[in-house]
Amino acid sequence: MSTEREYECIVIGAGVQGSFTAYQLAQRNKKTLLLEQFVLPHSRGSSHGQTRIIRKAYEQDFYTHIMEECYELWAQLEREAGVKLYRQTGLLVMGPENSQSYQLFKDTLQRNKVPMVILNRDNFSQHIPHVNLAEGDGAVVDITAGVLYADRALKTVQGQFQKLGGVIRDKEKVTDIKPGPVVTVSTSAGVYRAKSVVITAGPWANRLLAHTGLQLPLKVVKINVCYWREKVPGSYNVKQRFPCFLLTEGKESKMHIYGLPSNEYPGLVKICYHAGAETDPDQRDRQTDRSDIDILQRYIGRCLPGLIPEPAVVESCMYTLTPDHHFVLDCHPVYSNIVFGAGFSGHGFKFGPIIGKLLCELSLGEVPSYDLSPFRIRRFQAKTKSAL
Numbered sequence: 001m002s003t004e005r006e007y008e009c010i011v012i013g014a015g016v017q018g019s020f021t022a023y024q025l026a027q028r029n030k031k032t033l034l035l036e037q038f039v040l041p042h043s044r045g046s047s048h049g050q051t052r053i054i055r056k057a058y059e060q061d062f063y064t065h066i067m068e069e070c071y072e073l074w075a076q077l078e079r080e081a082g083v084k085l086y087r088q089t090g091l092l093v094m095g096p097e098n099s100q101s102y103q104l105f106k107d108t109l110q111r112n113k114v115p116m117v118i119l120n121r122d123n124f125s126q127h128i129p130h131v132n133l134a135e136g137d138g139a140v141v142d143i144t145a146g147v148l149y150a151d152r153a154l155k156t157v158q159g160q161f162q163k164l165g166g167v168i169r170d171k172e173k174v175t176d177i178k179p180g181p182v183v184t185v186s187t188s189a190g191v192y193r194a195k196s197v198v199i200t201a202g203p204w205a206n207r208l209l210a211h212t213g214l215q216l217p218l219k220v221v222k223i224n225v226c227y228w229r230e231k232v233p234g235s236y237n238v239k240q241r242f243p244c245f246l247l248t249e250g251k252e253s254k255m256h257i258y259g260l261p262s263n264e265y266p267g268l269v270k271i272c273y274h275a276g277a278e279t280d281p282d283q284r285d286r287q288t289d290r291s292d293i294d295i296l297q298r299y300i301g302r303c304l305p306g307l308i309p310e311p312a313v314v315e316s317c318m319y320t321l322t323p324d325h326h327f328v329l330d331c332h333p334v335y336s337n338i339v340f341g342a343g344f345s346g347h348g349f350k351f352g353p354i355i356g357k358l359l360c361e362l363s364l365g366e367v368p369s370y371d372l373s374p375f376r377i378r379r380f381q382a383k384t385k386s387a388l
């Protein structure tokens with residue numbers, strides 16, 4: 001086999017997690033191949049689109065802790081590449097004042113001393129115009145939060161990986177993985193070998209893991225990415241300092257509604273429902289459920305009076321959900337040189353740089369920089385089907 005087909009590590013899937021993992025490996029001078037089934041850039045997975053929210057506001061301390069370093073790593077990439085990837089807007093968290101979820105968000109911010117502002121009913125509309133705070137809801141702003149320019153970030157990290165000597169082969173679908181001390185990876189165009197393999201295949205994770213005899217309890221859902229037109233252009237604009245926002249559990253929905261200020265499409269505000277209908281990732285466009293859009297229309301009609309409650313643009317994206325909505329970051333239980341990052345459950349983009357670092361550490365057999373117990377597969381126990 002020629003040396004072009006032999007690597008220290010092969011990363012499968014060039015979404016945000018695979019691209020950052022490959023970049024971390026290349027920074028550590030590891031000869032790395034990044035394989036992607038589609039021609040890059042593409043919009044068939046979970047990492048496409050122009051924007052994502054970045055925030056420290058979480059219900060669990062472990063995410064807030066990790067975000068500390070993650071902000072640094074995003075800034076480092078911006079400096080290294082000379083590209084702006086983050087814009088601070090703040091994140092307005094709203095939810096029933098006495099609900100568990102809202103209190104957890106607020107407490108986590110306070111306990112971790114994240115810069116924040118608590119708004120009350122009297123000063124709310126002065127700070128956040130054109131939003132009706134629902135009866136009984138509280139409101140708190142995570143000042144550190146903002147928008148990540150997602151497509152630009154992906155292009156940047158892939159470019160930096162290549163500058164470090166990393167190889168990307170797109171339009172090359174992985175068709176087989178043969179575990180062993182040296183792992184053999186077959187694609188639609190060739191056969192490669194590596195000391196370790198990282199699987200970051202997003203909605204296709206279980207398809208890839210099947211080659212290693214492992215299945216995770218993952219559910220893939222389609223998300224209708226909705227943009228809503230401002231009645232008065234600029235009312236919810238990023239330049240007017242309108243923040244990102246997130247609704248914790250409420251009457252309308254068990255899950256969150258979230259939004260970003262108008263920015264990428266002039267006059268249009270991105271507001272989505274944090275759940276969707278199950279889909280086969282290869283049949284995404286056949287899933288036509290729009291019940292999420294009905295929920296959004298009702299919410300917008302009631303609480304965002306400056307928007308036309310009819311989506312102006314609807315795009316598609318996918319979440320890969322775990323039962324507890326926490327990520328999966330682990331080594332294969334039998335083949336320790338096969339590592340995977342999966343189940344990012346619709347909130348993984350902001351963590352890309354740190355996920356890359358952690359998966360790189362796991363693939364090199366190092367002790368990971370953070371306690372990975374919330375992310376290990378043993379938490380699923382009986383639900384983790386293994387043919388091994």
Ligand SMILES: Cc1cc2nc3c(=O)[nH]c(=O)nc-3n(C[C@H](O)[C@H](O)[C@H](O)COP(=O)(O)OP(=O)(O)OC[C@H]3O[C@@H](n4cnc5c(N)ncnc54)[C@H](O)[C@@H]3O)c2cc1C
Nearest residue numbers: 013015016017037045046047053174202317344348349350
């Ligand atoms: C509408 C929407 C809004 C979101 N908003 C936010 C947000 O505001 N903040 C946030 O932090 N996160 C957000 N997320 C979540 C975040 O975008 C995802 O968690 C993240 O993009 C997942 O990345 P990934 O690399 O795991 O998956 P993907 O981006 O899907 O990457 C997996 C890649 O693997 C490739 N692949 C699969 N199988 C093969 C194969 N056999 N051979 C070769 N390649 C293969 C795929 O083609 C794909 O490119 C959002 C997601 C969606 C859908």
Ligand SMILES: O=C(O)[C@@H]1CCCC=N1
Nearest residue numbers: 053246256258274346347
């Ligand atoms: O991860 C995020 O910040 C967004 C908003 C909340 C729901 C999921 N994604």
